[in-house]
Amino acid sequence: MTVITHAEVLVASPGRNFVTLRVTTSDGVTGLGDATLNGRELAVASYLRDHLVPLLIGRDPARIEDMWQYLYRGAYWRRGPVTMTAIAAVDTALWDIKGKVAGLPVYQLLGGRSREGVMVYTHASGPDVPALLDDVARAKELGYRAIRAQTAVPGVAGTYGVKKNGRYEPANASLPEEQPWSTEDYLRFAPSYLAAVRETHGFDFHLLHDVHHRLTPLEAARFGRAVEEVDLFWMEDPTPAENQEAFRLIRQHTTTPVAVGEALTSIWDVQHLITEQLIDYVRMTVVHSGGITHLRRIFDLAALYQVRSGSHGASDLSPVSQAAAVHLDLAIANFGIQEHMGYPDEVADVFHSHVQYADGALDVGDVPGLGVEYDDDAAARYPYEPRYLPVARRLDGSVHDW
Ligand code: EZ4
Ligand code: CO
Numbered sequence: 464m465t466v467i468t469h470a471e472v473l474v475a476s477p478g479r480n481f482v483t484l485r486v487t488t489s490d491g492v493t494g495l496g497d498a499t500l501n502g503r504e505l506a507v508a509s510y511l512r513d514h515l516v517p518l519l520i521g522r523d524p525a526r527i528e529d530m531w532q533y534l535y536r537g538a539y540w541r542r543g544p545v546t547m548t549a550i551a552a553v554d555t556a557l558w559d560i561k562g563k564v565a566g567l568p569v570y571q572l573l574g575g576r577s578r579e580g581v582m583v584y585t586h587a588s589g590p591d592v593p594a595l596l597d598d599v600a601r602a603k604e605l606g607y608r609a610i611r612a613q614t615a616v617p618g619v620a621g622t623y624g625v626k627k628n629g630r631y632e633p634a635n636a637s638l639p640e641e642q643p644w645s646t647e648d649y650l651r652f653a654p655s656y657l658a659a660v661r662e663t664h665g666f667d668f669h670l671l672h673d674v675h676h677r678l679t680p681l682e683a684a685r686f687g688r689a690v691e692e693v694d695l696f697w698m699e700d701p702t703p704a705e706n707q708e709a710f711r712l713i714r715q716h717t718t719t720p721v722a723v724g725e726a727l728t729s730i731w732d733v734q735h736l737i738t739e740q741l742i743d744y745v746r747m748t749v750v751h752s753g754g755i756t757h758l759r760r761i762f763d764l765a766a767l768y769q770v771r772s773g774s775h776g777a778s779d780l781s782p783v784s785q786a787a788a789v790h791l792d793l794a795i796a797n798f799g800i801q802e803h804m805g806y807p808d809e810v811a812d813v814f815h816s817h818v819q820y821a822d823g824a825l826d827v828g829d830v831p832g833l834g835v836e837y838d839d840d841a842a843a844r845y846p847y848e849p850r851y852l853p854v855a856r857r858l859d860g861s862v863h864d865w
Contacts, residue, residue: 465490467524470516470556472498472508475842478807479632480504480850481781481814483837484511484552486560488524494559495835496552497750497787500544501634501779502852510549519553525564527557531756547728547753554754555787555833562832569787569833573759573794580824581792583776583803584609584671584696588625591615592656596663598626608823609669609696609800614656616648621853623675623865630807634779639851644863646682654689661693669696669800676703676726676864677855680712687717696800697722697744697773703864704732710741722746725775729753730761737765744773744799749787750780762795771799778804782814786833789818789825801825812841 466489473483482498498507515534522530534550535541562569570576585607587598595614602610613624621642624631657672672695678686683701690698697720702709704723713721724746727733736742745765752758762772772795774788792798803825817834818827827834855865 464523466521467519470519472512473837473842474508474847475813475845476848477809477813477845479778480847482508483781483783484556485837486556488560492560492563494556495783495837496555497781497784498548498552499750499779499781500548506545507548510545511552515549515553524557524560527554527756530557542729544728544751548751551750551754554756555749555783558755559832566831568827568829568831569790570793573791576793577796578793580826581789581798581801582608582823583801583825584611585803586611586631588613588631590625592659595656599660599664603668606822609671611671611673612657612660613673616652619643619645619648624673634850634852636851637849640853642853642855643858644855645858646677650682650686657690657693666694671696673699674701676700678702680709683713684716687713687719691719695719707735710736714741722773730764733761737768737770740768742770744771746773746775748775748780748784750784755787755791758791762797766797771797773799774801776802776804778806782810782816783833783835786816786818786827786835789827790833809845813838
């Protein structure tokens with residue numbers, strides 16, 4: 464019988480930190496899984512190295528569902544981002560191995576293609592409205608059919624989602640940067656710049672916006688109403704989602720579509736949001752929600768309620784996650800859209816990926832498995848660097864949701 468003979472936890476920082484699991488079988492086949500949890504990387508590295516790798520050795524790499532159940536139920540302690548990211552890394556690596564053994568791309572194992580390429584949205588942002596409008600023009604020239612727009616709120620330094628030197632990297636400091644936040648200023652300003660994007664660039668592309676958990680349900684309802692005329696594809700994370708019931712109030716007041724999920728980790732975290740039809744897009748990812756096995760289960764539940772996928776695809780999800788996402792996006796019937804933020808240039812030195820962008824869409828080609836290889840020699844040139852996400856504080860100094 465083929466068994467897992469070893470598994471390595473690889474930590475490197477090619478432009479930003481990534482944790483990667485590489486599983487090797489007795490037949491010499493390797494599989495990769497992303498294990499990156501932004502700002503808490505080493506907790507997952509330890510969970511894998513100290514607690515999961517010893518459990519993998521000698522097991523059958525072909526039994527993906529059984530491995531998932533064994534690691535999830537076997538932990539006794541349920542859910543949570545560290546556990547679910549570690550399980551995701553193992554699960555993703557086993558799908559990569561199964562594809563390589565079968566000689567098939569992973570999307571074939573998931574039922575084959577439902578579409579030619581997956582529509583992606585990119586990010587446009589700027590320190591002020593003219594800069595945002597220029598960046599939207601740039602994205603349109605690159606062929607994107609869907610664009611997320613964010614601008615700094617005047618007087619509110621460090622507003623979420625604004626690029627510096629052409630890139631946005633929120634994990635920007637070796638200790639968390641503290642950033643001021645004013646809901647009042649945001650609510651007054653944001654609808655006007657979204658309207659400016661439509662006035663300048665028209666309606667022939669999808670326009671998205673990320674609220675990034677900053678509003679109360681009632682404020683989010685007001686915001687959703689204020690932007691109905693600009694025809695958003697979605698407003699993302701309008702309010703924190705620990706209390707799923709909070710979204711009912713938003714729903715009752717606006718027809719602006721709602722997307723939630725990047726900070727959630729299990730099917731239970733979105734059960735109520737989906738089954739009560741309180742959201743339109745579920746934005747969970749392979750890496751933070753238990754891997755391809757669990758995310759497929761979530762998307763299948765969502766399909767019953769006409770909720771579509773909209774997977775998170777920020778640069779803190781490695782190219783292994785990106786490839787896994789595209790395989791899943793190609794296969795499922797209820798795909799909605801895929802985030803495509805891009806990576807620092809150094810990332811391509813370490814991760815050799817077959818994912819390609821063309822005409823507003825991503826595709827993976829026909830390489831067996833996930834289609835990503837890891838370059839150890841290149842990785843050795845980029846040692847881990849401690850990096851944290853920021854913390855938001857209201858103008859009175861109290862902590863807000865970042
Ligand atoms: O802040 O992935 O939609 N994308 C986002 C991201 C998240 C980061 C956190 O690590 O909201 O930019
Ligand atoms: Co987001």
